[in-house]
Amino acid sequence: MTNHPKSRSLDPGALKALAHPLRVRIFDLLSERGPQTASSLAALVGETSGSMSYHLRALAAHDLIQEVEGRGTARERWWERPKGRIDLPGPDDSMTPSNRASAQIVTAEFFRLRHEALMAYLNRNESAIPEEWRDVGIIMTTYLDLTAAQMEEVKAELSAVVDQVVDRYRGQSGPDVRRVTLRAELFDLPTTTSTEES
Template sequence: MTDGSAAGVPRQDDVPPLDPRSLRGLAHPLRVRLLGALREFGPATASALAGRLGESSGATSYHLRQLAAYGFVVDDPGRGTGRERWWRAAHRGSRVDSVTEFMRHPDPEVRGAINTLLYAQAVAHSEELGTWLGTMGEWPEQWQEAFDVSDYTLHLTPLLARELGERLHALVDSYRDRLPEAEAADAARVRVHVHAFPRHAD
């Protein structure tokens, strides 16, 4: 799940919910990365995605076709020439309305798929943060001062935790259209990760 996606936090507009079938179709680490790249960076070929992700073009081509079979990506016929096939994401994001529903599903494949998807998302977040930390010195000082890595411990009920998540996502969404045209040259893609989970006291 990427841009616009959130486990357990319902979203609107171009972010359809996953069902058991689509969940099984997405639950592969490379497919998660492919879909994330298309959503963040726009249309691309299997070869271009292979170069970006450090995979073989055969692997990216196969998994793009699988993503297409489940409705996550579509052809972008307006790009490329000849045999060059371009792909684009079909939606801005995906969402899971109820992780519990999938974790308690009678089909073990569905239960395994939600675990695969969540772990793949966690790994992707870790890699993105690691890349930023490794390249932070290459960015202007303003960006080095603007980045944030924070964590908090709160005592909440499940209801309050859900409310917190919904308010955080609403706040992030409120920044989507705030960029003044005059400042566009100073803008960059900014990744915002949100993780909220309970921990035992011991």
């Protein structure tokens, strides 16, 4: 049986530490590109190294990121995102107003970055893409009519497929390997009421 890295739900302190657009971007870059230094992250986002170091320390204080063991110097530290899934809480009526505001900031920024990456993928120049990487992606949308129980079943099936793929390819490297993003979205649509004219 495969041992999955544990899933973490963010507590209010970690959620507040992450509730800054630049910190969400840092967290996302460490997920996407692997370990980075304050200098390399600063170059990627157009900030100063000093500002980046401040935000990295704030994230590390809540174990959202960690220093890479055995890498770096006293002047140049390497940072990484711990392995495992992060469960982002959506704004919830049981939250305090400040926690709800933090959840809104974090989820809005994560989804803004996801949309930005999707649009960059859709609008990229085909001539800049190696031939073997053209047309290997997929974007699929469909509409279904489900009960809440059926949606739970579909969610479990999709989660199992994603976990199997992650297990199969975790830690893979090589000249033909590229970082890819795998998205699975399943959510209910707002209900609408229609009125008929008599």
